Amino acid sequence: MRHGRRLIGLAAVGLTLVCASPAFAGTAYVSGRTLHYTTASTGPDSLLITIANGIANIGDGTVGTVAGTGCAQESRYARCLNVDDAVIELGSEGSSVNVQPGSTAPIKVIGGAGNDSVLVGGGPVDFEGGPGWDMMQVPVYADASPDSFSGGPGRDFVYYSARTAPQNVSLDDAPNDGAPGEHDNIHSDVAT
Numbered sequence: 001m002r003h004g005r006r007l008i009g010l011a012a013v014g015l016t017l018v019c020a021s022p023a024f025a026g027t028a029y030v031s032g033r034t035l036h037y038t039t040a041s042t043g044p045d046s047l048l049i050t051i052a053n054g055i056a057n058i059g060d061g062t063v064g065t066v067a068g069t070g071c072a073q074e075s076r077y078a079r080c081l082n083v084d085d086a087v088i089e090l091g092s093e094g095s096s097v098n099v100q101p102g103s104t105a106p107i108k109v110i111g112g113a114g115n116d117s118v119l120v121g122g123g124p125v126d127f128e129g130g131p132g133w134d135m136m137q138v139p140v141y142a143d144a145s146p147d148s149f150s151g152g153p154g155r156d157f158v159y160y161s162a163r164t165a166p167q168n169v170s171l172d173d174a175p176n177d178g179a180p181g182e183h184d185n186i187h188s189d190v191a192t
């Protein structure tokens, strides 16, 4: 009888640990001088990213982010050092990426099956939307770096509507979009 009670007690402890484990959005780590972000298997990600002067701050401020190799945990974000560029993989859920205005490093965003969106704030962003209805939105100002957007399958959209000055948006796979001299490249599989 005593043996049976002990087994029940251990089972209860195990259940508590499973329920308490936090559901992080994904993991950030540095390999070489490239920051990588890989999503967890479930749930959307809502990422803020800044990379400047070799230092990256990345994370989901709601769900939290795991700081992997080369990164340190700062609240719900990861702070990563010796970073020249980044590859962000969003996984199957529709996610959003907000590249902050102070960011300067090249960032490649690989959208998954969901409806993904990227707000371009600074630095050259290369967004591959993949399946789903994906969206890239540019800031009200013309950032000094060329951005690229290919939508992949699904209806995909780019928004320059925040700007009041005339913009060139031609779906000709050439880096001639955005403000004069901005050199964005909105690919032919995107609507405007």
Ligand SMILES: [Ca+2]
Pocket: 111, 112, 113, 114, 115, 116, 129, 130, 131, 132, 133, 134
């Ligand atoms: Ca997508």
Ligand SMILES: [Ca+2]
Pocket: 129, 130, 131, 132, 133, 134, 151, 152, 153, 154, 155, 156
């Ligand atoms: Ca798409």
